[in-house]
Amino acid sequence: MSSAGGKRPRPFRPSPAKMATLARNLAEHNLQALQTEAHALKGLALSTSCTALADAARRLEAAAQNADRTTIPHLHSELLHESERLRRTIQEQAS
Numbered sequence: 001m002s003s004a005g006g007k008r009p010r011p012f013r014p015s016p017a018k019m020a021t022l023a024r025n026l027a028e029h030n031l032q033a034l035q036t037e038a039h040a041l042k043g044l045a046l047s048t049s050c051t052a053l054a055d056a057a058r059r060l061e062a063a064a065q066n067a068d069r070t071t072i073p074h075l076h077s078e079l080l081h082e083s084e085r086l087r088r089t090i091q092e093q094a095s
Contacts (some may be wrong), residue, residue: 034060038058052086
């Protein structure tokens with residue numbers, strides 16, 4: 001798929017800064033900020049059809065909203081896994 005200028009659209013990929021912010025919110029037990037960041041990431045992922053990443057962000061968002069402190073670290077790990085999987089897929093497709 002090409003854009004109007006003939007360049008391929010740049011695929012979405014969570015930035016290291018976004019992922020660091022999520023990790024900081026988790027470490028600081030700032031559930032409101034964690035929920036907000038996960039919600040924003042979910043929206044970005046959905047808008048670019050990154051459904052596995054969106055689903056991981058949705059689950060993390062819900063756990064933060066419900067203050068489910070026992071599940072949040074595991075869900076954060078899942079989100080990191082999906083982010084890395086997406087990064088590798090993009091890198092492979094660009095090669």
